Amino acid sequence: MSAVADTHAHHDDHGHHPAGILRWIMTTNHKDIGTMYLWFSFAMFMVGGTMALVIRAELFQPGLQIVNPDFFNQMTTLHGLIMVFGAIMPAFVGFANWQIPMMIGAPDMAFPRLNNWSFWLLPPAATLLVVSLFVPGGAAGAGWTLYAPLTVQMGPGMDLTIFAVHLLGMSSILGSINIITTVLNMRAPGMTLMKMPLFCWTWLITAYLLVAVMPVLAGAVTMTLTDRHFGTTFFNAAGGGDPVLYQHIFWFFGHPEVYIIAIPAFGVVSQVIPAFSRKPLFGYSSMVYATASIAILSFIVWAHHMYTVGMPLEAQLYFMYATMLIAIPTGVKVFNWLATMWKGSLTFETPMLFAIGFLFLFTMGGFSGLVLALTAVDVQMHDTYYVVAHFHYVMVAGALFSAFAGVYFWLPKWTGRMYDEKLGKIHFWLSMIFFNLAFFVQHFLGIAGMPRRIPDYSPVFAEFNMISSIGAFGFGLSQLLLVYNVVKTIHGGRKAPARPWDGADTLEWTHLPSPAPYHSFETPPTVR
Amino acid sequence: MAQAHTTQPWYYLPAPTRWPVIGSCALFLMALGTVLWINDAGVGRWVLLAGALVLVYMMFGWFGQVIGESEGGMYSKRVDVSFRWGMSWFIFSEVMFFGAFFGALFYARALSVPWLGELDQRLLWPDFQATWPTAGPGSKEPFSTMGAWGIPALNTALLLSSGVTVTWAHWALKENNRAQLILGLIATVALGATFLGFQAYEYVHAYTDLNLRLSTGIYGSTFFMLTGFHGFHVTLGVIMLTVILFRSIAGHFTPDRHFAFEAVSWYWHFVDVVWLLLFVLVYWL
Numbered sequence: 001m002s003a004v005a006d007t008h009a010h011h012d013d014h015g016h017h018p019a020g021i022l023r024w025i026m027t028t029n030h031k032d033i034g035t036m037y038l039w040f041s042f043a044m045f046m047v048g049g050t051m052a053l054v055i056r057a058e059l060f061q062p063g064l065q066i067v068n069p070d071f072f073n074q075m076t077t078l079h080g081l082i083m084v085f086g087a088i089m090p091a092f093v094g095f096a097n098w099q100i101p102m103m104i105g106a107p108d109m110a111f112p113r114l115n116n117w118s119f120w121l122l123p124p125a126a127t128l129l130v131v132s133l134f135v136p137g138g139a140a141g142a143g144w145t146l147y148a149p150l151t152v153q154m155g156p157g158m159d160l161t162i163f164a165v166h167l168l169g170m171s172s173i174l175g176s177i178n179i180i181t182t183v184l185n186m187r188a189p190g191m192t193l194m195k196m197p198l199f200c201w202t203w204l205i206t207a208y209l210l211v212a213v214m215p216v217l218a219g220a221v222t223m224t225l226t227d228r229h230f231g232t233t234f235f236n237a238a239g240g241g242d243p244v245l246y247q248h249i250f251w252f253f254g255h256p257e258v259y260i261i262a263i264p265a266f267g268v269v270s271q272v273i274p275a276f277s278r279k280p281l282f283g284y285s286s287m288v289y290a291t292a293s294i295a296i297l298s299f300i301v302w303a304h305h306m307y308t309v310g311m312p313l314e315a316q317l318y319f320m321y322a323t324m325l326i327a328i329p330t331g332v333k334v335f336n337w338l339a340t341m342w343k344g345s346l347t348f349e350t351p352m353l354f355a356i357g358f359l360f361l362f363t364m365g366g367f368s369g370l371v372l373a374l375t376a377v378d379v380q381m382h383d384t385y386y387v388v389a390h391f392h393y394v395m396v397a398g399a400l401f402s403a404f405a406g407v408y409f410w411l412p413k414w415t416g417r418m419y420d421e422k423l424g425k426i427h428f429w430l431s432m433i434f435f436n437l438a439f440f441v442q443h444f445l446g447i448a449g450m451p452r453r454i455p456d457y458s459p460v461f462a463e464f465n466m467i468s469s470i471g472a473f474g475f476g477l478s479q480l481l482l483v484y485n486v487v488k489t490i491h492g493g494r495k496a497p498a499r500p501w502d503g504a505d506t507l508e509w510t511h512l513p514s515p516a517p518y519h520s521f522e523t524p525p526t527v528r
Numbered sequence: 529m530a531q532a533h534t535t536q537p538w539y540y541l542p543a544p545t546r547w548p549v550i551g552s553c554a555l556f557l558m559a560l561g562t563v564l565w566i567n568d569a570g571v572g573r574w575v576l577l578a579g580a581l582v583l584v585y586m587m588f589g590w591f592g593q594v595i596g597e598s599e600g601g602m603y604s605k606r607v608d609v610s611f612r613w614g615m616s617w618f619i620f621s622e623v624m625f626f627g628a629f630f631g632a633l634f635y636a637r638a639l640s641v642p643w644l645g646e647l648d649q650r651l652l653w654p655d656f657q658a659t660w661p662t663a664g665p666g667s668k669e670p671f672s673t674m675g676a677w678g679i680p681a682l683n684t685a686l687l688l689s690s691g692v693t694v695t696w697a698h699w700a701l702k703e704n705n706r707a708q709l710i711l712g713l714i715a716t717v718a719l720g721a722t723f724l725g726f727q728a729y730e731y732v733h734a735y736t737d738l739n740l741r742l743s744t745g746i747y748g749s750t751f752f753m754l755t756g757f758h759g760f761h762v763t764l765g766v767i768m769l770t771v772i773l774f775r776s777i778a779g780h781f782t783p784d785r786h787f788a789f790e791a792v793s794w795y796w797h798f799v800d801v802v803w804l805l806l807f808v809l810v811y812w813l
Contacts, residue, residue, distance in 0.1 A: 110613075
């Protein structure tokens with residue numbers, strides 16, 4: 001097809017493009033911005049990971065060894081905030097930036113300048129979070145959920161955290177508006193919604209969730225701010241408010257947030273599995289509907305995070321049943337992925353390994369979620385390591401593994417070079433083994449009653465904690481292989497063909513060379 | 529671009545830009561300044577002011593560039609549709625922001641205040657009457673609420689009329705009746721500004737006569753946060769309308785291409801609807 005590259009220079013009004021650091025600061029190119037998102041997210045992954053290792057080092061043995069409890073609380077809080085808002089979400093926005101325009105045959109994102117701003121709001125926010133460690137009283141230590149009344153009592157670090165959350169939220173909202181508009185308005189002729197690669201669908205739905213719930217989080221932290229400094233009593237019973245109100249508002253954001261992280265991961269996996277099964281995705285339309293159902297359900301299940309706050313029994317039952325409904329569309333997805341692999345000509349390159357790893361471990365995380373959805377069980381498990389294990393199966397083995405799959409999958413398209421397959425496989429196996437070492441045992445700790453976010457514990461928990469810490473350090477160190485592999489690929493991997501994966505059939509593989517040119521699809525391709 | 533219309537691209541892709549990073553610096557300074565200020569560091573307000581000035585500079589620069597491109601004919605129909613989607617979703621995000629505060633109001637009135645009157649709270653607060661309005665069981669200071677049928681009712685009339693005048697101006701624009709367009713916009717800006725004047729007067733009245741403050745328990749919290757954020761949005765709306773007014777005077781917009789006008793009027797109607805909810809749920813009921 002002739003659609004590849006339009007060399008018409010209607011960029012004559014653009015003048016010269018700045019070079020050096022200014023190129024990155026001023027860029028309006030979706031590929032540049034996607035690259036910045038991915039590197040930023042990796043940097044934050046390292047920062048947040050280091051904090052996790054501080055936590056696991058302290059928990060290596062019972063007793064207080066390395067950090068004081070106050071600093072331990074700050075580490076758990078910042079680890080959560082940085083991983084959620086700084087690492088995982090920006091990673092998938094990075095994928096969206098790189099991939100969506102290429103996958104739908106668009107010249108760029110709908111609002112390229114806004115796109116630049118969405119990214120450049122992140123470094124100031126990260127700076128505020130890091131600065132908060134050094135103010136009197138230290139960083140916020142209330143946990144990433146920032147529950148009142150703890151947050152009302154903290155020092156100035158809390159205020160910095162609140163404004164950091166505001167900036168992160170703004171970034172997400174602007175980025176999401178951009179993604180929605182791109183998907184709805186920038187598709188090439190013939191690229192109907194139901195012909196879009198599933199990754200684009202998942203991001204359309206995710207972006208909708210983000211626009212809907214990030215402002216609610218902004219409202220919650222604004223109330224915290226005014227309760228702290230301006231005498232309001234939203235979360236103070238003496239003034240007629242209620243600290244539980246904070247939890248309701250937070251989890252109205254927080255539960256969709258879980259799917260904001262998971263759904264783009266589904267999208268990546270839905271591109272990778274068909275490519276390495278050499279079969280089209282099984283049940284495409286049911287995948288779209290399942291994703292949309294998960295998104296809608298995510299708005300009406302929030303209080304399953306709060307079974308122990310003293311809700312009426314009826315409310316607990318409602319939230320329990322509503323939560324379990326989510327298993328249905330999620331099951332549709334899991335079975336569709338399995339059916340895609342059924343009788344496929346499977347090969348197991350690194351992206352496929354990570355996708356299958358995702359499939360195994362995310363499904364386990366989903367099952368432990370079902371366990372926690374049962375009110376009667378959750379009353380026992382609430383705030384124990386079982387919960388920690390559950391959401392790390394979803395966040396790390398789910399979202400992060402799928403991000404790794406995506407990086408290995410698209411690296412040839414982005415850089416024009418192949419990564420080192422052997423190193424990639426070692427990275428996968430080390431990650432897989434150490435991840436389970438770190439987190440599988442935490443299920444046992446939680447069932448045995450070890451509470452989370454506490455720096456010390458009874459000696460009866462010693463063995464499992466030791467295993468978990470060894471796993472965590474192994475997992476953290478294994479990630480250095482990824483950086484090494486990526487850098488090695490950029491500087492001298494062997495040249496990649498336009499379509500290195502036989503089964504990959506979306507526009508970026510079929511219509512564009514590797515590496516994809518700086519401007520692709522300035523005039524849209526025609527899609528059958 | 530001289531032959532803008534003949535070479536209009538499928539989709540206009542802007543050149544590299546310095547405005548977003550300037551905006552980020554502005555917001556960073558504002559965040560830092562506010563944190564310093566509310567934690568009693570005097571320098572904070574100056575940092576905040578500096579950030580706000582940089583933000584204003586950024587807005588002039590960025591919006592100015594967009595207006596120039598729009599008037600220069602760079603934007604195809606498809607770009608116009610993008611702007612429509614973008615504005616719609618932005619307003620949706622604003623709806624959700626107000627939703628959080630309306631949710632807090634609902635929660636307090638329907639759940640947390642009645643719970644505070646239940647038997648198990650009696651030991652702690654034996655005298656508490658769990659009725660709305662309330663400043664909570666811990667509050668001893670009497671206060672009065674803001675009646676609905678004085679200034680708030682007048683403000684409702686003002687905002688509803690401004691919705692009419694902005695539509696009147698829009699009709700004029702579509703028929704290329706520039707005089708009526710400008711007149712309609714002037715009327716809308718004037719109505720909006722009057723609304724803000726009344727709102728300010730009402731706040732002074734609340735503080736001096738009614739002893740109703742931001743710190744007046746959950747009633748004061750929800751009252752001032754909801755009406756305050758609404759007033760802030762009206763202020764933004766008035767500024768946006770003023771910009772559109774000046775652009776209309778400068779001869780911008782054509783009968784069929786004027787999305788900036790429509791975006792501002794969407795925003796204005798949104799602010800209007802939020803006010804109606806406020807009037808019913810905060811002032812009246």
